[in-house]
Amino acid sequence: MEDRILCAGVASYPAGLHLRVHVYQSNNRPALSLVCADDFMPYVDLTCNVPCHPLADDEVFVAAWNVPVDVLAALLETELFAPVRMLSTGFARGPVWKIQSTELLEWIADARADAAADASPSA
Structure with missing residues (x-):
C-alpha cells in the first residue's frame, strides 16, 4: 500500500497521519x-487485540476510546473501512470495522508473511 497521508486537516492533527500495519504476535x-x-x-x-472474540480476517476492533472522534470520522471517509458492529469486552466497548481496501488487505497479508518468517526457526 502506498504510504499516503490520511486525515490531513483534522483538528486534532492538521498535518495528517500515516497508517502503519503490523500483526499481533x-x-x-x-x-x-x-x-x-x-x-x-x-x-x-x-486497533486493540481481543483474542477471546471472533473476528473475520478482514475485521479489526477499533480502540475508539483512544482515538479522537475527528480522526475516526476522517478514516471512515477514506473508505478503507466500514463499520459493521459494536463489540464489548471487559470494560471496553468499540466498533468493529471491516477492511474494504484490497490494497490494505494485501499489506496485512505481507505483514502476516513477515511475522511467520520471523517466527520460523533459523537453520
Whole structure:
C-alpha cells in the first residue's frame, strides 16, 4: 500500500497521519497504528487485540476510546473501512470495522508473511 497521508486537516492533527500495519504476535490479527505525517512520531494505536472474540480476517476492533472522534470520522471517509458492529469486552466497548481496501488487505497479508518468517526457526 502506498504510504499516503490520511486525515490531513483534522483538528486534532492538521498535518495528517500515516497508517502503519503490523500483526499481533499472539494471533496474527491486523495491528493498525497511526503515525504523524510530518515527523513520523507515533500518534495512536488504532486497533486493540481481543483474542477471546471472533473476528473475520478482514475485521479489526477499533480502540475508539483512544482515538479522537475527528480522526475516526476522517478514516471512515477514506473508505478503507466500514463499520459493521459494536463489540464489548471487559470494560471496553468499540466498533468493529471491516477492511474494504484490497490494497490494505494485501499489506496485512505481507505483514502476516513477515511475522511467520520471523517466527520460523533459523537453520
